Amino acid sequence: MMIDPLRSYDLIGDVHGCGHSLEALLERLGYRRQGGVWRHPWRMALFVGDIVDRGPRIREALHLVHDMVAAGQALCIMGNHEYNLLGWSTEAPPDSGLQYVREHTARNEHLIHETLTQLANHPGDWRAFLDWFYELPLFIDAGRFRVVHACWDSSLIEPLRQQYPEGLIDESFLKASALPDSFAHQVFERLLRGINMRLPHGMTLTGRDGLVRETFRTKFWADEPQTYGDIVFQPDALPEPVAQMPISRAHRAELPFYDADQPPLFVGHYWRRGQPALIRPNLACLDYSAVMFGKLVAYRLDQETRLDPDKFAWVEVERPEAPHEYSD
Numbered sequence: 001m002m003i004d005p006l007r008s009y010d011l012i013g014d015v016h017g018c019g020h021s022l023e024a025l026l027e028r029l030g031y032r033r034q035g036g037v038w039r040h041p042w043r044m045a046l047f048v049g050d051i052v053d054r055g056p057r058i059r060e061a062l063h064l065v066h067d068m069v070a071a072g073q074a075l076c077i078m079g080n081h082e083y084n085l086l087g088w089s090t091e092a093p094p095d096s097g098l099q100y101v102r103e104h105t106a107r108n109e110h111l112i113h114e115t116l117t118q119l120a121n122h123p124g125d126w127r128a129f130l131d132w133f134y135e136l137p138l139f140i141d142a143g144r145f146r147v148v149h150a151c152w153d154s155s156l157i158e159p160l161r162q163q164y165p166e167g168l169i170d171e172s173f174l175k176a177s178a179l180p181d182s183f184a185h186q187v188f189e190r191l192l193r194g195i196n197m198r199l200p201h202g203m204t205l206t207g208r209d210g211l212v213r214e215t216f217r218t219k220f221w222a223d224e225p226q227t228y229g230d231i232v233f234q235p236d237a238l239p240e241p242v243a244q245m246p247i248s249r250a251h252r253a254e255l256p257f258y259d260a261d262q263p264p265l266f267v268g269h270y271w272r273r274g275q276p277a278l279i280r281p282n283l284a285c286l287d288y289s290a291v292m293f294g295k296l297v298a299y300r301l302d303q304e305t306r307l308d309p310d311k312f313a314w315v316e317v318e319r320p321e322a323p324h325e326y327s328d
């Protein structure tokens with residue numbers, strides 16, 4: 001990845017089709033539109049993925065980010081929503097018993113519905129953006145900092161980078177992910193969706209979005225957690241009996257750990273609310289639910305090796321930018 005060691009980067013959280021808010025944020029950060037492309041005199045933007053889905057200006061947001069990347073003014077990694085669109089559009093391997101990498105179920109359609117609708121009359125854009133998603137790496141390791149959409153799991157990133165040193169995957173890797181036991185499937189799930197643990201005894205959770213889930217999202221940085229309540233990391237609380245249960249040995253074994261001595265890491269994905277804050281001095285989540293009338297958030301990184309809570313910047317997302325409910 002073309003990371004300039006001396007450059008300052010503005011890391012930007014999940015846009016989810018909030019094109020107006022993205023322009024407002026770039027303006028606030030000192031970027032200006034010149035020759036059709038947003039630029040800063042000396043800084044560069046770095047998007048943590050999930051440009052698409054849910055919001056009202058998906059095509060505009062895609063053009064804006066794509067054009068910045070093409071002009072060398074931004075970098076962008078892949079989010080689970082870009083992966084979903086690729087999977088939806090790609091036939092599964094013949095021996096898989098599936099038709100598409102991401103099956104055409106009603107639930108899967110629901111999650112990408114706005115993108116399909118808003119691009120329906122722009123088939124050229126649709127093809128071009130799908131091709132472009134292959135140019136979005138699954139992670140960036142700049143040495144002095146790291147970026148991944150949901151979870152830095154070195155037990156997967158190390159073997160992945162043997163195969164794809166820059167984290168840029170190809171169609172065969174995408175196709176392989178149709179099979180749930182594959183390395184490719186594990187990589188997309190873990191890096192782009194994070195850790196999703198199954199609730200015990202077949203229990204389910206109904207989210208604020210009305211979708212019923214059998215799993216919940218967890219931290220990958222908890223230091224010696226004891227109970228499920230210590231590791232849950234999502235807007236919806238666990239049922240109290242589950243929150244108090246000790247973490248099973250099997251679940252504990254599958255928890256990666258990002259310790260406090262590693263380089264600063266930026267993620268999106270987790271639907272945070274309220275005032276942007278660091279998770280730890282080397283860990284920042286930039287997703288503050290823009291598409292739920294939260295904030296579109298940036299972290300203004302210079303040369304610091306410990307992150308500074310005063311370096312978040314954001315815009316409030318006003319209605320009616322974002323009329324859609326959230327869900328993964």
Ligand SMILES: [Mn+2]
Pocket residue numbers: 014050079080081149192268269270
């Ligand atoms: Mn996401």
